[in-house]
Amino acid sequence: MYSIKMKNKFNTTYWNKATRKGHYLDDIYGKYKGEDIKQLIEKWVPDIDKKRILKTDCFEEAYGHDQILFNIAKENGEVYGIDISNEVIEKAKERQKEFKTKKRTFICCDTKKLSFEDNFFDVIISNSSHDHFPKKELPAAIRELKRVLKKNGVLILTMHNKHNQIFYFACQFGKLTGLIPYYTTFFTKKETKKLVGEEGFKVEYITTYFHAINQSHKIVKFLRKIKSKKIDRSIKNSVKLFKKIGKTKMNHYLGWFIALKCIKK
Incomplete structure (x- = not known):
């Protein structure tokens, strides 16, 4: 049952502790996931380099090979990243030095209470952030994204x-x-479309991405410890296979994530 206690549980202290274990994907799978969502972003927003962009949740930028913010709008654009975990924000700032890209602005704040003016951003990327909220909090959280968009x-x-x-x-x-x-929730395409539609968004596209058999990422992490070029080559070939599956009707059932392009009316 949802309660005030649950609402107050998922604070900075909670997420600092939950994210200290680092990322769950090795570099091959991480890059695959990052490239998959990057391709979607650039397809859906072809002029992304000219936009003011917000990304909610900087876990990937702090710990993962699936990071997004250092790979988009490299030359131009105005890019912000937020996270409720101050430790994640500091780690993302440190990692920024590894990438040859225009400086990003990282801010520690709650996505349910954003420290930005109304109508501030051209693009918001909420990359598996809101599936870590209790479902009763989601309408208000989506309204807050709408406010700053x-x-x-x-x-x-x-x-x-x-x-x-x-x-x-x-x-x-x-x-x-x-x-x-950490806390996780799951959604069908119908549920997700209903959620954003009720808050005044028009859904232009909906798809899935990062197609892989579950638990294969753990097997990959284990095998990579052997340090074998042959194993690495086999893993990369499996990624190629998953990419092909992602272009078939099976993508609906093997994609780890639903992705929507929504327009603020």
Whole structure:
């Protein structure tokens, strides 16, 4: 049952602790995931380099090979990243030095209470941020994104894909056993479209991305410890196969994430 206690639980202290274990993907799978969402972003917003951009959740930028903010709008654009975890923000600032890109602005704040003016951003990328909220908090959180987005601005929203039942039940097991150290929720395409539609967004496109068999990332992480070029080559070939599957009707059931392009009316 949702309660005030639950609402106050997911604060800076909670997320500092939950993210200290670092990323769950190795570099091959991480780059695959990052490239997948980057291609979607650049397809849906071709002139992304000219935009003022906000990304909610900087876990990837702090710890992952699937980071986004250092790979888009490299020359121009005005790019902001926020996270409720001050530790994640500091780590993202440190990693920024590794990338040859225009400086990004990182701010520690809650995505449910953003420290920006109304109609400030052209594009908001909410990359698997809001699927870590209790569902009762989501309408208000989506309204807050709408507040800071310009009219006709683009919200790219991604959520855990409930149609991927293997992924869904594996995560439920992980939550019960403590193997997944943070709160997660899953959504169908219909639920996600309803959520943003009720808050005044028009959904232009909906798809899935990062197609892989669940738990394969853990096998990959284990195998990479062997330091074998042959193993690395096999893993890269599996990624090529998953990319092909992503272009078939199976993408609905193997994508880890649902992705929507939403327009503020």
